[in-house]
Amino acid sequence: MTTLLIENVSKQYGKLETVRNVSLKIEAGERVALLGHNGAGKTTLMRMILGLTPITSGTISVLGAAPGSRASRTAIGFLPESVAFHGALTGREQLRHFARLKSATMQRADDLLDRVGLSDAADRKIRTYSKGMRQRIGLAQALLGHPKLALLDEPTSGLDPISRHEFYDIVEELSAGGTAVLLSSHALTELETRTDRIAIMSKGKLLADDSLATLRQSARLPIQVHVTTSEADADRIATELGGERVNGRSITLTCQQDGKIAMLGQITSMGAVIKDVDVIPASLEDLYRYYSIAGEGA
Amino acid sequence: MSIFAITRLELLIARRNMWVATSVILMALFTVVLTLAGGAPTGTLGVDPLTVAITSITTLSVYLIPLIGLLLSFDAIAGEAERGTLALNLTYPMSRGEILIGKFLAHLSVLGVAIAVGLGLTAVLTIWQYGMTDLSFQPLLKLFATSLALGAAFLGIGYLVSSLVRQTGVASGIVIIIWLICVVLYDLGLLGALVADDGGTFTKDIFPWLLVANPADAFRLINMPDLSVSELASGVGAAGGASGTMGQLTSLLLWPIIALFLAWTAFRRVEP
Numbered sequence: 001m002t003t004l005l006i007e008n009v010s011k012q013y014g015k016l017e018t019v020r021n022v023s024l025k026i027e028a029g030e031r032v033a034l035l036g037h038n039g040a041g042k043t044t045l046m047r048m049i050l051g052l053t054p055i056t057s058g059t060i061s062v063l064g065a066a067p068g069s070r071a072s073r074t075a076i077g078f079l080p081e082s083v084a085f086h087g088a089l090t091g092r093e094q095l096r097h098f099a100r101l102k103s104a105t106m107q108r109a110d111d112l113l114d115r116v117g118l119s120d121a122a123d124r125k126i127r128t129y130s131k132g133m134r135q136r137i138g139l140a141q142a143l144l145g146h147p148k149l150a151l152l153d154e155p156t157s158g159l160d161p162i163s164r165h166e167f168y169d170i171v172e173e174l175s176a177g178g179t180a181v182l183l184s185s186h187a188l189t190e191l192e193t194r195t196d197r198i199a200i201m202s203k204g205k206l207l208a209d210d211s212l213a214t215l216r217q218s219a220r221l222p223i224q225v226h227v228t229t230s231e232a233d234a235d236r237i238a239t240e241l242g243g244e245r246v247n248g249r250s251i252t253l254t255c256q257q258d259g260k261i262a263m264l265g266q267i268t269s270m271g272a273v274i275k276d277v278d279v280i281p282a283s284l285e286d287l288y289r290y291y292s293i294a295g296e297g298a
Numbered sequence: 299m300s301i302f303a304i305t306r307l308e309l310l311i312a313r314r315n316m317w318v319a320t321s322v323i324l325m326a327l328f329t330v331v332l333t334l335a336g337g338a339p340t341g342t343l344g345v346d347p348l349t350v351a352i353t354s355i356t357t358l359s360v361y362l363i364p365l366i367g368l369l370l371s372f373d374a375i376a377g378e379a380e381r382g383t384l385a386l387n388l389t390y391p392m393s394r395g396e397i398l399i400g401k402f403l404a405h406l407s408v409l410g411v412a413i414a415v416g417l418g419l420t421a422v423l424t425i426w427q428y429g430m431t432d433l434s435f436q437p438l439l440k441l442f443a444t445s446l447a448l449g450a451a452f453l454g455i456g457y458l459v460s461s462l463v464r465q466t467g468v469a470s471g472i473v474i475i476i477w478l479i480c481v482v483l484y485d486l487g488l489l490g491a492l493v494a495d496d497g498g499t500f501t502k503d504i505f506p507w508l509l510v511a512n513p514a515d516a517f518r519l520i521n522m523p524d525l526s527v528s529e530l531a532s533g534v535g536a537a538g539g540a541s542g543t544m545g546q547l548t549s550l551l552l553w554p555i556i557a558l559f560l561a562w563t564a565f566r567r568v569e570p
Contacts, residue, residue: 050389052570073391084382088314089307100303101390141386 001064003028003149003180004049009058011044011204018044020204021058026180028148031171031194032209034184035288036201042184043081045201046151049182050078063148074102077147077179081154083138087127091118091137094126095144102145112140117166131158139167143174150174152183168194198284200291207295212284219290221282222254227267228276237273241266249275300392304400305407312370312408321366321408325416328358333420348424352437355420356521359413360514361481363445364452366412368473370405371456375565376469385570394565402453402558409449417442441521447550448517452477454557461564480514507545516549 004026011019019041026032036042047053049060051068062072085094092113099109113122116136126134135158142150152171156164171194175181183195198215200208208215229237231248238245241263243253255263260279267277282290312318332354378384387397417438424433459472488508495501509515520543 047385052385052388070391073389076389078386078389080382080386082382083386086311086381086383088311093307093310097303097307098390100306101300101392103299138386 002026002061003030003063004182005059005061006045006049007059009045009048009060010056011041011048011053012056018204019048022201022204022206023058024199024206024209026149026182028178028180029175030196031175031181031183032197032199033195034182034199034201035284036184037186037292039203040201041204042201043153046078046153046182046184049149049151050076074145075148077142077144077150079135079138079142079150079152079155081157083134085126085134085137087125089126090123091126091129091133092122094137095122095140098141099144104144108144109140112143115143115170116140117163132160132163135159136163139170143170146177147179150179150181150183152181154185155183156185198287200288200295202292202295205295208291212287215287215291216282217257219282219287220256221286221290222256223260223282224280225253225255225260225263225267226276226278226280227251227253227274229273230275233273237270240270300390300396301400301403304392304397305403308401308404309407312404317370318408318411321370321412322415324362324366325412326419328362329355329416329420330423332358333423346434347428348420348433348435348438351420351424352441352521355417356441356518359441359445359448360518363409363413363449363517364477364481364514366409367405367449367452368456368477370408371401371453372460372469372473373466374401374405374457375460375568376463376466377460379464379568379570380466384568388570395562398457398558398562398565402450402457405453406446406450409453410446413442413445413449417445437521444517444520444550447554448513451513451550451553451557452480454554454559454561457561458557458564461561461568480512484512485515510545510549513549513553516546516553520546520550 002025004024006022006024009019009022010017018039022041022045024032034042034045044053048055049062049067051066051072055067060067063075065071065075089097092110095109095113096106099106110122113119116139118133118136118140121129121133126137129137135155139152139155142152150171156167159167171181171183175196195212197209197211199206210218225243227237227241227243228250234245234249234251237243238251241251241253243251246252253263264277264279267274309318333351335354375384378387388394421435421438455476456473459476460466460469463469463472488505492501492505495505510519
């Protein structure tokens with residue numbers, strides 16, 4: 001059974017339509033990144049999946065259950081954006097409380113505290129925690145009760161680079177265990193290798209939903225090639241290759257995927273005057289901008 | 299299971315926030331003072347010393363218990379919404395009714411402990427001063443049970459306010475106004491109406507029911523041992539005897555149920 005099935009879902013607040021006719025399907029073990037700037041409708045979509053906000057039209061089902069039903073809530077682990085807890089409790093007390101609600105064992109709660117690297121701070125009041133530590137408690141509670149679907153809203157905000165890396169390791173473990181993961185993020189580059197599919201939302205509409213490679217192909221964004229040479233040769237090589245000199249010794253060239261090999265051949269044939277070559281494919285950021293602008297035009 | 303998990307957590311929070319200590323100290327302090335002070339005129343009046351203490355404590359409890367109840371509850375929903383913990387809690391597999399009952403059980407326990415400590419001290423002090431003979435503890439038990447019912451009613455009212463407004467600041471203002479109306483202004487209004495009516499239909503047919511409709515007044519009436527003593531305490535109290543113990547008891551039992559039901563209805567409509 002499909003873990004998360006969203007069909008033609010719209011959400012209207014008065015005259016404002018924050019989610020427009022979105023359809024999305026996530027199978028067990030799939031990791032999908034939901035991209036979009038603030039106000040694109042990502043959080044509203046998640047709240048509808050959770051049953052916190054009523055759906056205006058369309059249907060959502062979590063393992064066949066309606067959003068907000070006990071069955072769907074048992075199946076979901078949720079990490080809200082800017083997660084908050086009662087400051088008077090310790091991390092362990094808070095997590096054990098959530099474990100009771102999810103019918104998980106106390107041992108599991110303690111293990112998760114270790115897993116997210118909070119075992120040392122577990123018995124301190126949450127009020128003394130940094131934003132990153134609260135985020136870790138938030139992640140730990142989302143993992144309780146072996147969720148079939150993990151909804152992570154801006155999970156890496158407030159985490160330092162090393163913690164982000166650890167976070168994606170945990171996401172990988174989750175999906176390996178058959179959990180479907182839907183996460184939204186602003187930090188685009190880290191997603192590239194860490195998700196199976198990318199869904200781009202803008203102004204309430206889902207503009208793209210595919211693997212990174214396919215998105216790249218269909219966007220046909222140019223590949224950038226940076227060539228480094230000596231100062232004396234820079235101008236001559238720039239004209240010869242049809243590129244643009246960006247500073248003393250660098251030249252930037254652009255080409256499409258199918259012309260990449262030919263261009264690299266041309267560059268290497270020039271011999272010793274070429275000091276270095278970098279090939280930079282369209283980044284997620286470029287793709288995101290491309291699809292957002294394309295969607296706004298439509 | 300979820301209900302008790304919430305009760306457990308709320309009790310922990312109440313202990314950390316010093317709510318348990320504050321409530322217990324408040325009740326203990328006032329009941330001890332009233333028990334000791336109430337003992338002074340006993341000899342001349344010739345009434346059971348416990349009766350005198352209970353009369354004073356009842357008068358005080360009418361003010362104190364609704365206040366503690368409202369202070370414990372006004373933050374319950376609005377506070378969670380403001381802190382940002384409500385949305386996450388509502389994604390856990392439990393109903394809003396369970397959340398409300400869980401919190402209610404915790405807050406009622408805090409009240410129960412405070413009242414029990416206060417009345418327990420009264421009993422101990424009275425026995426210590428006058429010995430066990432001729433003391434009847436039944437009114438003390440009645441006072442305990444009805445105090446809990448009164449507290450429960452105001453806990454429910456507090457949850458209702460907390461569900462209807464989004465800011466704790468507003469909620470606290472509203473509960474203070476409600477408290478003022480229920481324990482002070484309502485009686486003043488009724489007295490004014492009595493004076494204006496001068497023994498007409500209002501006084502005979504409507505007034506007793508209006509009086510007992512306020513849980514604070516129902517509580518006052520049910521715990522006044524007899525008319526002679528209650529006249530000492532409150533003229534209004536004595537005048538309302540007409541509606542009878544059944545009416546007072548019904549009021550005290552219905553109020554918590556109605557208030558909690560309304561709170562639940564309001565809480566169900568809260569979108570975090």
